[in-house]
Amino acid sequence: MPANSELAQQGADFDRFRYDRRRAAYACDPHRTRGRLLPEPFSATRSDFQRDRDRIIHSTAFRRLKHKSQVFVYHEGDHFRTRLTHTIEVAQIARSLARALGLDEDLAEALALAHDLGHTPFGHAGEDALHEAMQHYGGFDHNAQALRIVTQLERRYAGFDGLNLSWETLEGLVKHNGPVLDEAGRPTPRYRKHGVPEAFLTFDRQFPLGLGDHASAEAQVAALADDIAYNAHDIDDGLRAGLFDIPDLAEVPLLKECLIEINSLWPNLEAQRVIHELGRRLITRLIEDVLHCSIGGLEACGSVDDIRQAGRTLVCFSEAGQQADTGIKGFLYPHMYRHKDVMRVRGQAEAVVRDLFACYLGKPSELPDEWGAGLETLSEPQLARRIADYIAGMTDRFALLEHRRLFDVSPDLR
Numbered sequence: 582m583p584a585n586s587e588l589a590q591q592g593a594d595f596d597r598f599r600y601d602r603r604r605a606a607y608a609c610d611p612h613r614t615r616g617r618l619l620p621e622p623f624s625a626t627r628s629d630f631q632r633d634r635d636r637i638i639h640s641t642a643f644r645r646l647k648h649k650s651q652v653f654v655y656h657e658g659d660h661f662r663t664r665l666t667h668t669i670e671v672a673q674i675a676r677s678l679a680r681a682l683g684l685d686e687d688l689a690e691a692l693a694l695a696h697d698l699g700h701t702p703f704g705h706a707g708e709d710a711l712h713e714a715m716q717h718y719g720g721f722d723h724n725a726q727a728l729r730i731v732t733q734l735e736r737r738y739a740g741f742d743g744l745n746l747s748w749e750t751l752e753g754l755v756k757h758n759g760p761v762l763d764e765a766g767r768p769t770p771r772y773r774k775h776g777v778p779e780a781f782l783t784f785d786r787q788f789p790l791g792l793g794d795h796a797s798a799e800a801q802v803a804a805l806a807d808d809i810a811y812n813a814h815d816i817d818d819g820l821r822a823g824l825f826d827i828p829d830l831a832e833v834p835l836l837k838e839c840l841i842e843i844n845s846l847w848p849n850l851e852a853q854r855v856i857h858e859l860g861r862r863l864i865t866r867l868i869e870d871v872l873h874c875s876i877g878g879l880e881a882c883g884s885v886d887d888i889r890q891a892g893r894t895l896v897c898f899s900e901a902g903q904q905a906d907t908g909i910k911g912f913l914y915p916h917m918y919r920h921k922d923v924m925r926v927r928g929q930a931e932a933v934v935r936d937l938f939a940c941y942l943g944k945p946s947e948l949p950d951e952w953g954a955g956l957e958t959l960s961e962p963q964l965a966r967r968i969a970d971y972i973a974g975m976t977d978r979f980a981l982l983e984h985r986r987l988f989d990v991s992p993d994l995r
Contacts, residue, residue, distance in 0.1 A: 605683030607882040609797050615748035618732075618788045619741050629747045634691035636744040640737070641974075642698045642730045643668075648976035650704040650930075651811075652818060652923065661818050664697050664704075670814060671696065674868065675806035681872050682879060682896070684799050691746075692753040692803035699726030701973045702980040703930035710934035711969055718965035725778030726973050727754055732784055734970060752790045753800030755781055759894060761792040794889040798879060801888075801896035809867045812909045813860045819917040820856050827855060833912045835905040839863060863909075870902035929992035933984045934972060940987050941968045947987060 611628035646665035672693040679689035700723045701707030712721040732743040761777055763769050768777050830836040839862040878895040882888050945956050952971050985991045
């Protein structure tokens with residue numbers, strides 16, 4: 582292990598991190614939740630955050646993640662990540678971080694499990710195409726769609742639409758990437774170009790989420806767990822897909838260090854095992870970096886409200902960790918996300934989503950009965966939003982089947 586690597590040194594001393602530690606003062610406490618939009622009796626066997634997690638797992642939207650793309654569409658191979666397997670990996674990392682930092686593991690896990698519920702078929706390609714189609718009707722944002730799913734679109738319970746999740750879980754869904762509004766009430770940079778999604782603003786008027794504050798540390802953990810998970814598994818998937826080779830990773834310093842360590846311990850190790858050893862070391866290094874960088878700021882907070890008012894994200898990478906994260910993303914962008922084979926399939930996937938939207942908007946009778954009720958009372962923007970809700974809920978396979986039903990020629994996404 583190279584002696585000059587900051588990340589490599591951080592695994593040596595873990596006295597401050599106990600994996601059985603009690604809930605810290607700055608953690609969210611399920612016994613002090615701000616409640617649910619519709620009050621419900623407490624459970625005798627589960628905390629409110631455990632109930633939220635369970636409701637997310639049992640939702641239709643969660644099951645659909647099994648057949649939604651991460652990067653590769655379903656027929657390119659059974660071993661590539663889907664939105665569901667990605668989500669499970671994010672949840673595992675979030676629990677590990679939350680446990681070591683003294684946070685509520687169940688809330689962190691619930692937020693990790695819910696973070697991609699609003700994604701369209703075909704990953705970011707589908708989201709970009711749907712946002713373009715909705716540009717005159719308020720746009721499309723997968724985080725806003727996740728909120729719509731858990732507050733409106735899931736229709737399972739007798740007493741309410743959505744999942745009626747706790748305030749803390751809803752807050753984390755909306756603000757896990759940081760505040761939505763600045764101190765002046767204007768959109769933060771993330772939302773400055775397209776504006777704050779109307780779904781956020783509408784729900785906030787009904788059940789205020791503190792859009793100008795930071796989210797809890799549990800939500801911040803879920804956001805970083807997402808970064809760590811897809812850095813590691815996109816490298817794994819890219820190598821297995823042959824988009825780049827192991828020697829190509831030497832241009833990324835942290836990956837180079839990990840490969841040198843693997844080679845020193847196991848010379849001539851077969852490629853499949855090298856890939857796995859690389860992934861587990863990368864995840865470990867990044868988790869350890871977050872723990873060492875975050876604990877001081879968190880321990881200076883006496884409550885979760887101190888975290889919300891801190892004015893900055895407290896669960897974060899160190900400068901070295903951020904450089905490593907940026908370097909990995911800088912490698913993956915040209916070598917994987919913009920690889921010619923990926924871009925070819927991406928273009929076909931975008932066309933499928935655009936075609937479906939235009940078809941349903943021009944001929945709403947093609948919508949199934951449960952989505953076509955009351956169409957005559959809808960304005961054009963309301964109709965467009967209903968169509969977007971329908972398309973966003975599709976799996977990759979169903980979107981392709983619908984396209985083949987409605988059009989004479991459909992791409993095969995290969």
